[in-house]
Amino acid sequence: MVKNFLFSKVPYQINRQLHLYVGIFLSPFLILFAISTIVMNHPSPRDPDNPKFTETTKVVPLSIPTLVTDNIKLARDKLAEARSITNNPEAKKAANQAGRQANNKAASALTEHALKELELEGELFAFGPIRNNKKRITVMVPGRTTIATLDVEKKEASIQYRKFNFIDTMSYLHRNPGPHKTKGPNWEGSKLWGWTADITVYLTLFLTLSGLYLWWVLKAERKVGFIFMGTGFLSFALITYALLASP
Numbered sequence: 001m002v003k004n005f006l007f008s009k010v011p012y013q014i015n016r017q018l019h020l021y022v023g024i025f026l027s028p029f030l031i032l033f034a035i036s037t038i039v040m041n042h043p044s045p046r047d048p049d050n051p052k053f054t055e056t057t058k059v060v061p062l063s064i065p066t067l068v069t070d071n072i073k074l075a076r077d078k079l080a081e082a083r084s085i086t087n088n089p090e091a092k093k094a095a096n097q098a099g100r101q102a103n104n105k106a107a108s109a110l111t112e113h114a115l116k117e118l119e120l121e122g123e124l125f126a127f128g129p130i131r132n133n134k135k136r137i138t139v140m141v142p143g144r145t146t147i148a149t150l151d152v153e154k155k156e157a158s159i160q161y162r163k164f165n166f167i168d169t170m171s172y173l174h175r176n177p178g179p180h181k182t183k184g185p186n187w188e189g190s191k192l193w194g195w196t197a198d199i200t201v202y203l204t205l206f207l208t209l210s211g212l213y214l215w216w217v218l219k220a221e222r223k224v225g226f227i228f229m230g231t232g233f234l235s236f237a238l239i240t241y242a243l244l245a246s247p
Helices: 002-006 009-041 066-084 089-117 166-175 188-217 219-245
Strands: 053-061 123-125 134-141 144-151 156-164
Touching: 009 166, 009 188, 066 089, 089 134, 089 144, 156 166, 188 219
Parallel strands: none
Antiparallel strands: 053 156, 123 134, 134 144, 144 156
16 A cells, blocks of 8 residues: 555655755755865865965954953963972872963953954864963854964954955865864854755755655666666775775
């Protein structure tokens, strides 16, 4: 009964229409991923006279919260204390750990403060500590990267803006689909793009399964379909084996 239903006209027509219109809807996303894959696999040589991005820089004042300066001082004192300890490994380890924790707190507070004061929006990268009273953060959105070097002593921020061309922007979208993990993404745009990438994958799986269904229903096409399917599986197996067997 189920078999008769699956091979009847109604599910075939519904599947055919869904396969057609889902494929049309999905085509821009598949084209984006396809072109960006080709670009990443075959990068063109960079011309020094024609760089892939345009860059502008500006220096602006930056207020420094007391929490940041206090933790920087605490980190400096604890690390100095650790260096002075020579005969107590446990105390030295504890002082080093306290110094790193204080530095991390200062770096985190400074980053959050700078993002708000400088009105930087995008996916945040570079969560490193403060070194020599400076902290560098990188904020990225499709087509633009902002690199801010925060100087605690001078109370200023040097901000570089790099604007990328369309091809490099597509490559960025391909490489950064917004992984669903605990510590990221931290920008709403990345979260939205992550779900967009997920939906693209789910709909591509649907196109594959519905295509197999439409092929199976057409009995006249089964023999040719089996040939191409077997060729595909064989090609996949040989390539995978070659990669796994390589030293």
